[in-house]
Amino acid sequence: VLDKIKGGKDNFGFNAxxxxxxxxxxxGILxxxxxxxxxLQAAGSVAGLMVTTEAMISDIPEENAGMPAGMPPGMDGMGGMGGMM
Known part of the structure; x- marks a missing residue:
């Protein structure tokens, strides 16, 4: 594609x-x-990030993770915080 466009004149180009x-x-392509x-700047920025990123790590989401854990025992009131409870 590039070689053919280089050989063209003026407004010659490729309609992808x-x-x-x-x-x-x-x-009608303007x-x-x-x-x-x-x-071009955005594409270059993304390409640069992809080139410099060596690896990405994430957890595989579980289908039914359940409810999050509650407070551990003995943590109610947090003494010394007057007026809170």
């Missing part, structure tokens, strides 16, 4: 949606420079 080559303006720049 239809798979056709041609004059991008005549095909991207403002700011939008194109922002998209």
């Amino acid at each position: 949606q239809t798979g056709e080559y041609g004059d991008m303006i005549k095909m 991207d403002p420079a700011k939008v194109t720049r922002a998209a």
